[in-house]
Amino acid sequence: MMPQHGLWTMAAAAFFLLSAFDAGSARADALSMNALREVLNVRPQGDAQVGAALFAATGCAGCHGEAGISANPEWPILAGQRSPYLYKMLLDYRAGRMQGQGAGMMAAVTANLNEQQISDLAEWLSRQTRPMLIRHTGREPAVLKGDRSRLIPPCEACHGANGQGWDLQPTLAGQHRAYLVSVLNRFKSGERNNDINAGMAQIARKLNEQEISALADYYGK
Known part of the structure; x- marks a missing residue:
């Protein structure tokens, strides 16, 4: 398992580069x-x-x-x-x-x-109760922990160790699998472009079809 400091160092570096890349091509319709x-x-x-x-x-x-x-x-x-x-x-x-x-x-x-x-x-x-993540033991997709070579940060860096999300990052745990696939594909294609600094879009563009499916299997229901 990747040490916590390594995970956060990787995530910080990746998002610094993502933000820098986006600075010259910010989307006018997305909030900074x-x-x-x-x-x-x-x-x-x-x-x-x-x-x-x-x-x-x-x-x-x-x-x-x-x-x-x-x-x-x-x-x-x-x-x-x-x-x-x-x-x-x-x-x-x-x-x-x-x-x-x-x-x-x-x-x-x-x-x-x-x-x-x-x-x-x-x-x-x-305040409403949502379905929670069902642990798929042994089925964690490799990309879940990020991929340094592609500047993909670990999912938990933004969405939490259990997919619980934070104030401005959505909860993934217990979401519909089909919806997760749809959202990732819309970020990947550029159809959805309301994310800050296009961060999620830039990550999704680097995911292949199998990785998107595996992440949806892991977090979704």
Whole structure:
């Protein structure tokens, strides 16, 4: 197993290079880290109770399930995602920074929501229980720990040792396998381009079909 300091050194080096590469070709429609910090600094405090009522009133359950756990494997499980991440994603849909699968529908849903309502939704969803990672003993894909030769950092550097995610990095554990495959392929093709410094897109472009499938098998359900 790679020592922790080695893992983080590798991740830091990789993301430094990724950010430097992107500096000359930043996508105008994606929030920069500084812009995102400003957005989050003025984010209103979310009210989970109000968010629950809003989730029901806007018909979100039709795609994402009564408690944010979608029955359709093509739609993401939202339950238990971190509140700041959900807030950013909903703002991205509203601003038209998302493209491809479901983006038009989500843009229409969020078009009439203000920042307070979006924060309320994010807060409620973050408090819902999500399916957790089922350990696939002996089936950890090699790319899970990164690949120094391709400047691919370990998945856990951003998404946590158990796929639990952080404030601005999504929870992967327990997500639908089909959705994970779809998202990685959309990052790889450039269809999805709302990630900070295009970090995930640059990583996904280096993954082959077998690696994407193996990662989805590992984290997904």
